[in-house]
Amino acid sequence: MIGQILANRYQILAKVGEGGMAQVYEARDNLLFRPVAIKVLREQYASDAEFVERFRREAQAAASLSHPNVVNIYDVGQENGTHYIVMEYVKGRNLKEIIRDQGPLPVKMAVNIAQGIAQALNHAHRHKLVHRDIKPHNILITEDGQVKVTDFGIARAASSVTLTQTGIVIGSVHYFSPEQARGQNVEPQSDLYSLGVVLYEMVSGRLPFTGESPISIAMQQIHEDPTPLREINPRVPAALEEVVAKAMAKDPKDRYQSALMILADLRRIDLALKDDVDEATQMIPQLDQFEETAVHTLQGGGGVSANTKTSKRSWLYVTLFFIFFLAGVFWAAQRLPALIFPEEVAVPNLVGLNVEEAAELLTTRELRLDVDKRIFDDEVPVNHIVSQNPPAARQVKKHRTIYVAVSRGPELVTIPNVIGLSLREARVALGRVGLTLGEVLQEPHPMIPTGQVVGQEPAPGQRLTTGVKIDLIVSQGPEPAPSLVMPDLRGLPVEQAMQDLEVLGLKIRNTWPEISSKAYGIILDQNPPANTEVSKGEEVDLVYSSGPTGKPPSETSPTDQQATVDWTPEGGPNLRRADVRISIPPGPQRDVVILVIDERGIQEVYRQQHPGGDTFTVRVEGKGKQVKVQVYIGGEMYKEAVI
DSSP states (O other): TTOOOEEEEEEEEHHHHHHHSSEEEEEEEETTTTEEEEEEEOOHHHHOOOOOOHHHHHHHHTOOOOOOOOOOOEEEEETTTTEEEEEOOOOOOHHHHHHHHHSSSOHHHHHHHHHHHHHHHHHHHHTTOOOOOOOOEEEEEETTOOEEEOTTTTHHHTTTSSSTTTTTTTTTTOOOHHHHHHHHOHHHHHHHHHHHOOOOOOOOSSSSOOSHHHHHHHHHHHHOOOHHHHOOOOSSSSHHHHHHHHTTSSSSSGSSSSHHHHHHHHHHHHHHHOEEEEOOOOOOOOOOOOSOOOOOOOOSSSOHHHHHHHHHHHHHHHHHHHHHHHHHHHHHHHHHHHHOOOOOOEOOOTTBBBBHHHHHHHHHHHHHEEEEEOOOOSOOTTTTTTEEEEEETTTTTTEEEEEEEEOOOOOEEEOOOOSBBBBHHHHHHHHHTTEEEEEEEEEESSSSHHHHHHEEEOOTEEETTTOOOEEEEEEEOOOOOEEEOOOOOTTTTTHHHHHHHHHOEEEEEEEEEESSSOOOTTTEESSSSSTTTTTTOEEEEEEEOSSSSSTTOOOOIIIIIIOOOOOOSSSOEEEEEEEEEOOOOOOSSSEEEEEEEEEEEEEEEEEEEEEETTTEEEEEESSSSOEEEEEEETTTTEEEOOO
């Protein structure tokens, strides 16, 4: 697919990975001039119409998520049988690769990553979306340490695939919750169980359950407890071991009941963790006395001369200066490197904390806080941190300033009036103000065209937060006509059958004569059959008796008794016109067809149904020296003449 352009927009550049369900490519969005990742379904899934439809619905649901810890889905589409998802392009590695390369991760790093996953799950669960396949392969760590969870909604579509399809269950069974292994309904607590397994693997470097087959691992998930974390890694805090144990409880009722609850415990552990810093204490020795004192006395005389005293004082000053100079050099050697090249510390995760808590936490790391901007946010409370720069877990120098964006609370918008718009127009109008389309109900309406919005909830004009779903009622058009029961017309005269059908609001479509021992004009058969459901206005076909001779009792010849055609030729040498006068014999309604055969070929110039006994005139014309006219009544030719 390299070089191919999907949707006349996404240019495939290179293959960057593959999984059990899809292959992933790096691409370029030629419309918005940005890099994207495109996940293309494998052929065995793309050929399953039911799976593709479920996959499309779930991917569209996941596209409603917008969070710093979630890989955004931009588009879903298909082209020439190729089904694909366009996603945010993330530069970095997945968590499985990091664990494989580094082994057990530092406790603080693992806790920071787990917090990012928990925040993504909290956002998804609030939007009624369960991931179903949380595992290190679906956790991306960017080059600057940001945690990104991918494949939201896609796992739900994959859950319908059977256990025999490799790459789906085999790749995930190590992280399945017990209820998933049993095939039961999956709730948000199932994602939290998988998060516990991921956290266990990060700090221990190994999976809690392993086996020779997926079935044996699934049975361990249901019945066995993992080895306690601190037996594998004694450096794991007891509080973190308790968090993992609670997240991996067999009964969902014993686990954390929301991602917000496990996030709160992880943040408490993060605040309690301190970096181990070994600082050697350097002492400058105190100078209480000089080791040596040079005293020069004069030879002769009993006293010390003035020059001798001045010399002693000078030597004392020089000595003291030299000592303090050495002490200063010694102090500078110990302290200046720390001032010029300060020690590095890990940036803590501030997202979700209020400004005061964040400032206090940074002070313990000898870092500073600066509120860079204040933004609207539907989920983060007022005065709490939405994002930070540098991100959590980044190593920075002490005394560095950490810039944060602080929530102003949810942004309120006015609900627009979308009544009278089409469903597509209403979706666009809601999206312009930050609202989303909720449930769409269909209701019949006698006056409003099909597909037009006739109601909305909440009502227009109200002030709501962005992201709220607006439910719409869409017209189905007029109510279908009430159903009727087709009467049994067999044995009735044609005239009476026609009257009965007219009373019921039904119409005659075709009638056919059939030779029978029954009297002329008696109904022999009907379509639709008797006692079947029909709608008002529906057309009915009838077969009636033409008697034993196939003629009405008063008829002796088809030409003289069943139809009369009078010709009145007129016109010039190359144009012929005639008035065709036709009399329909008494009886049922019949089809009348008139054909004109001239130099242009055969033309049907008249076709209409007429009741028995009707008399009417039709003007016909033809070109050429000889024009032939044929009259058909009830499917039989009754008259042919040249005009």
